[in-house]
Amino acid sequence: MVLIERIGKRAFETGRGFSYAMGFFFLILRESFFYIRQRKSRRVLTFQILFTAVEALPVIAILSLGLGAIIIIQGVALLPQFGQGQLVYTILITVITRELGPILTAFIIAARSGTAIATELGNMVVSHEIEAYMANGISPISYLVVPRFLGVTISLVLLNVYFNIFGLLGSYFVTALLATIDFRDYFTNLLNALTVVDVMVSLLKSAVSGAIISTVATYYGFKVEQASTEVPVMAIKSVGQGFILLITANAFLTVMYYLWL
Amino acid sequence: MKFRIRFAQQIVGIFVLVAAVSLVLVVVSMGANQRWFAKNYEFYSVFPTAEGLSVGMPIQFKGFNIGRITDITLADRDEVRVDFYIQDTYYDRVVPNSILELVSSPIGLGGGLVFHQGRGEGESLPEESLIPAINSKEGQAIVADNAVIMPASGDSITRIISQVEPVLRNVNTLLVSVDETLNHVNLALSGDQSQPLGQTLAQVNTLLSEVETTLVQTREQSNQILASAAIIAGNFEETSDALRDPTGLVPRLLDADGSIATFLDDNNRLYDQIEQMLVSVNATLDEVNSFAGFVNGTQPQIASLLQESQAAIVSGQDVLEGLSNNPLIRGGITRELSQPTTFQSYRDAQF
Structure with a gap:
């Protein structure tokens, strides 16, 4: 009986937590709409993009360069043996642009900026800053969450574009050090293999990932109640929960892509 | 104040601008490359x-x-x-x-x-x-x-393969014609045909002329195939003659008065080229081997087809002989001199 009671209690808590998270997400969406419409101060947003996107660029660049170079080198060495040399471009597009690019970028940002946002907001809760904002009539959602939500979402989209630039073009120059590949042939074949749908799906995945990371990070940041020891716990939870949601959302979008196209 | 904090707006501006311009450039290049606006x-x-x-x-x-x-x-x-x-x-x-x-x-x-x-x-x-x-x-x-x-196809093998199909089609047409001829003659001889025998013979004559046309076409195409095969065989023959000749390549290379020292004093370029040639020859032999396997696999089908064709032609010959002996046909059919085939099997080739 105790076990059943516990399961029931857990289910209720999960359901309540889910509905609270959904309400939190829709509140962020609504406040974001007002934020864009009322042209509020862009300074917090600019700093969020600076911290999330610009400072993460070196990591993203190295990762995408390495990944792209490995695909090109392996593809150029192996695929022509089966008479499928042209497939290297399709594989590059599939891996860099459509599948791994968005999710790897999201993982890096979730681990890097997601934890930072959750920790920062958690510490603000512990030091009663949030209460001070509310006491002064400032909504913590519109002032603290929305710039981070928009900043992370925009950063993810921008970083995905850079991931593609480094992964598709930069990796060519890395490979050119080891093998002779004509740049014009490479670029033309790449553009032939790339479609608008690939680009749109990639950007959509990044935008969804950005929304997930920022919502989860702010949600767990505000979940801190009193003690500073709760802050790292919530930061870890935000990363774990964020990863699960990121994989699920990416898998869902990939399935939708293959079902509809 | 740190540089990036001080110039945060500018840095982010450049960052966004480069990404946006790159995206637009890629989309425009895709459009131009994939001919979105061309008819x-x-x-x-x-x-x-x-x-x-x-x-x-x-x-x-x-x-x-x-x-x-x-x-x-x-x-x-x-x-x-x-x-x-x-x-x-x-x-x-x-x-x-x-x-x-x-x-x-x-x-x-x-x-x-x-x-x-x-x-x-x-x-x-x-x-x-x-x-x-x-x-x-x-x-x-x-x-x-x-x-x-x-x-024309680039290589001899593809040319032969492309010519075999029309030959087989013509042989098929020939067999159908011979079969029709035999049917007509059988019907006429057994008296099952309502039309006069002269008309039947006229039809037979027409059919035989069709047979002759088909035979001529088949012979021409066969000759083309044999010519292609002969070119390949000739090349093999020249190569083997050159290798067999006692005054040929090897003695000339080993001649003490020859220019072998010049050949050898070239930083191994000659040997490198020979090695490359041997690698190429090896690859070619592998391809020939796989092709020979393919030919061996299809040989029984070709042999049975040829046997059937031969039997049909013998039957046709009998019919023609019967017709030529028939007193009702004036002048008969012009006798053709038998042309011995120039085809030789691969086993007969000299190496």
Whole structure:
């Protein structure tokens, strides 16, 4: 009986937590709409993009360069043996642009900026800053969450574009050090293999990932109640929960892509 | 204050601008490369089967991609309708009597949908016109009229393979004609035919002339195949003669008065080239080996086909002999001198 009671209690808590998270997400969406419409101060947003996107660029660049170079080198060495040399471009597009690019970028940002946002907001809760904002009539959602939500979402989209630039073009120059590949042939074949749908799906995945990371990070940041020891716990939870949601959302979008196209 | 904090707006601005410009450039390049705004001219063709065809398959003309397959559907009468487009830059090549050929190599090398341009001047075909496949009735008629430019295949093996199919088709036609002839004669001799015997004989005569035409065509095509085979055999023979000749390549190389020192004093360039040649020869021998395997695999079918053809021709000969002995036919049929075959099996070749 105790076990059943516990399961029931857990289910209720999960359901309540889910509905609270959904309400939190829709509140962020609504406040974001007002934020864009009322042209509020862009300074917090600019700093969020600076911290999330610009400072993460070196990591993203190295990762995408390495990944792209490995695909090109392996593809150029192996695929022509089966008479499928042209497939290297399709594989590059599939891996860099459509599948791994968005999710790897999201993982890096979730681990890097997601934890930072959750920790920062958690510490603000512990030091009663949030209460001070509310006491002064400032909504913590519109002032603290929305710039981070928009900043992370925009950063993810921008970083995905850079991931593609480094992964598709930069990796060519890395490979050119080891093998002779004509740049014009490479670029033309790449553009032939790339479609608008690939680009749109990639950007959509990044935008969804950005929304997930920022919502989860702010949600767990505000979940801190009193003690500073709760802050790292919530930061870890935000990363774990964020990863699960990121994989699920990416898998869902990939399935939708293959079902509809 | 840190540089990046002080100039945060500018840094983020440049960051966003570079990403946006790159994205726009990629999209514009894609549009230009994939010809989003260029006009494509739609045509269709009919094939007996969709095997070897796929949507997106390029259509090639003289090695250039001039269009692509857009749709493949199973149409009425179980025919396969293939819709495709030709790019506007190549539209003027699509003249009447143009045909499509699905090329596939039995040894797995190359292949694709090839466009053959019709002969002569003329306006381009209007959109949604039929461009027949080479193995359709229309395509065969165009080829028979020599109204299409069919470039010769590059290598001897492909040429032989491409010539075998029409030969087999002609042999088939020949057998059907002989069978019809025998049926007519049997019916006439057994008295089951209502029409007069003279009319039957006239039909037999017509059929025999068709047989003769088919035989002539078959002989011409066989001669082409044999000529291709003879070229290959001749090349082999020359090579083997050169190697067998006691005053040939090896003694000349080893001659003390010769220029062997000059050959050898070249930083191993000669040996490197010989090594490369040996690697190439090895690769060629591998290909020949695989081709020989393919030929061995199909040999029983060809042998049985030839035996059946031989039996049919013997039967036909008997009929012709009977007809020539028939007093009702004045003058008879002109006797043809037997032409001994020049074909030799691969085992007879001298190496």
